[in-house]
Amino acid sequence: MGSKGTSPAERLVIIITRLNDGEALSKKELAEEFNVDLRTIQRDVNEKLAFLPLIHNNSYFRLEPSALGRLSPVDIRNFSELTGVGKLFPNLDTKFVTKLLSQVYDNPFTVKGYHYEATDLVRPNLEKLEAIIRTYKTVHFTYKDKQYRHVKPYRLVNSKGIWYLAAVDKDTLKAFHLLDMKHIFEQEETFEPNEVVLTEIEEEDGIFFNAKKFEVVVKVSKDIAEYFLRRSLFPNQRIIEELETGELLVSSRVATDKQILPLIRYWIPEIEVISPDGIKHDLLEELNNYLSRVAL
Missing domain, CATH: 2.30.30 (SH3 type barrels.)
Structure with a gap:
């Protein structure tokens, strides 16, 4: 089976399928087969396949005998829920999972998520x-x-x-x-x-536990309103009101200004801080400092 030119998702499906069939796989041989760097295969095994009970023997790795043939669509669906991607697809039932994994080539789905630390x-x-x-x-x-x-x-x-x-x-x-x-x-x-x-x-929406939170209210321009309506872009986001102009009033509850200021800066100039005054003052001070440094 020719495997060169496959996408990362296709590569993982092929590797999981072979492991589930009882094969012992070599990282070096997989790198050659998929025409990728050896470190790419090492990341696949050490990070993306870390949830599997793997046995490593010299340069080969395989699935523990007790787990052979036991990876079902239900297992995959449970893993998806645990890792927070369960709601990525509209319907993650057994029929859909089976169809998704069976389409190794010409798969219509591509998912681009966060960049993960090493x-x-x-x-x-x-x-x-x-x-x-x-x-x-x-x-x-x-x-x-x-x-x-x-x-x-x-x-x-x-x-x-x-x-x-x-x-x-x-x-x-x-x-x-x-x-x-x-x-x-x-x-x-x-x-x-x-x-x-x-x-x-x-x-908790993030890692700011057990902290007294305060509300930040911003006005979002009509040009970017759809992004905030589509999904939550701010911590604990809530749409307060959709204005007749197409603008939005958006609320966010945060534990510290460091949790919200970088996000507001990203959307400037299409966003305006309504309250509190402290956040508005800090943002203006940052912008003034920046302009004073780069002014021609």
Whole structure:
């Protein structure tokens, strides 16, 4: 079967199918077959196929015998829901999943998502913390040169392609960037998970946990209104009103100005801050500083 010129999605489907059929695959041979760099195949295996129970033996890898032939459309649908892409397609039922995976060539679908941080760097902390979370043990680690002890780890959260640990430190729910965590040790102390904390983690739009939020209201021009109507572009976005002019009044609830200012700057000049005055002042100050630096 000629595999050169396939898309990344097609390549993954082919690899998964062969693994599911019991084949032992060589990264080097796959790179030659698909006419891609060896590092591309390594990223496929270490990042995109990390959810599979793989056995690595010298230069080959294969699926664990207990998992052979057990990857069904239901498994794939469950994985899609877990990774947050379940709502990508209008209908992710078994019939659609089967049709999607069977169309390896000339597939009508292409999905372009976030750019993800290097998972090979995150993986050691990810695996270590996954094991600790399952035992309900507290954890000790160093984070940005500060020591943290008796921290209660709840969830590993991927937000916009970046991995974080959602954990309770001294009764406060916080997010710790995995790449900045060093010297992670499991402690003997155990804890009982709090359902309120779990709900907060699941419902929070991002990683700004347990923080007092404030409302930012902006006016969006008619030229870009469709983008805000199509999907949420701001944290905790809500459309307040669609004006007769075609403009929108949009509300966003954020924990810090750093959460919203970069997004507002992106849409300038098609967006205007209505409130609060502090955000408006900070934005104008940033723009004035920029203009003073680049003025001819």
